[in-house]
Amino acid sequence: MFGSFRIGSVAGIPIRVHVLFLLLVAALAFAPGTGAFQLVALGVLVVCVVLHELGHALVARRFGIHVLDITLWPLGGMARLSHIPESSRVEAAIAIAGPAVNVALALVAAPLLLLQVFGPARDSILAALALSFVVVNVLMAAFNLLPAFPTDGGRLVRAWFGRKRSWVEATARAVWIGRVVAVAIGIAGIAWGNWMLPVVALWLWWTGGVELAQVRARHAQGLVPTGGFTDADLARIESFRGPLRALPRGDRDGD
Numbered sequence: 001m002f003g004s005f006r007i008g009s010v011a012g013i014p015i016r017v018h019v020l021f022l023l024l025v026a027a028l029a030f031a032p033g034t035g036a037f038q039l040v041a042l043g044v045l046v047v048c049v050v051l052h053e054l055g056h057a058l059v060a061r062r063f064g065i066h067v068l069d070i071t072l073w074p075l076g077g078m079a080r081l082s083h084i085p086e087s088s089r090v091e092a093a094i095a096i097a098g099p100a101v102n103v104a105l106a107l108v109a110a111p112l113l114l115l116q117v118f119g120p121a122r123d124s125i126l127a128a129l130a131l132s133f134v135v136v137n138v139l140m141a142a143f144n145l146l147p148a149f150p151t152d153g154g155r156l157v158r159a160w161f162g163r164k165r166s167w168v169e170a171t172a173r174a175v176w177i178g179r180v181v182a183v184a185i186g187i188a189g190i191a192w193g194n195w196m197l198p199v200v201a202l203w204l205w206w207t208g209g210v211e212l213a214q215v216r217a218r219h220a221q222g223l224v225p226t227g228g229f230t231d232a233d234l235a236r237i238e239s240f241r242g243p244l245r246a247l248p249r250g251d252r253d254g255d
């Protein structure tokens, strides 16, 4: 990804940060009113984003997909995969893994929060940190599960349609629903005076269209990625996806 550089790696997966992400973090860190608490909360937020993406990445790797890297940029994190197989089962498993990490983190922190709120030895700073940790993770899971393709929720929608339809049609439907949701997000942002949301909406609208165009182009060329599967997986996919069967085996390389 242009303008990004590597800061380390987790489980053999390079973690990269984009220059724009650094600028955003710097702007927040040096903003008036930012104290030690806000800095710690910001650091925790970044760690949660990385863990969310690691959830996607590690599940993708289990399916034999090569994870290029995890890149942090202003709108969050992004696990870049060598390809996304056209399989509802694989797509759904990878998509749900990210929000599942956030739900797990919130559940782990919930007892600490309860202890701080109701326990005998209360610490208001620890309680505030635990509360923001739980809220951040619940919000991250909720936002990513919005059916605004290419969000995780949008990918679950495509996986749902992909069970019975061609991948092109499933993607087109997921993108259509995603754009309706994106418009709603944009309008809500304008109504609330939150100018970040219309930017997110535009980004969702655009990237959904880009991915649909990519899927269409791939199918027009007969390049349907099914790599990284065992033969049993492939047989299962082929049993409900007719067009794949028509492709000669040598043409099934997605990379």
Ligand SMILES: [Zn+2]
Pocket (backbone or CB within 6 Å): 052, 053, 056, 098, 099, 144, 152
């Ligand atoms: Zn995600």
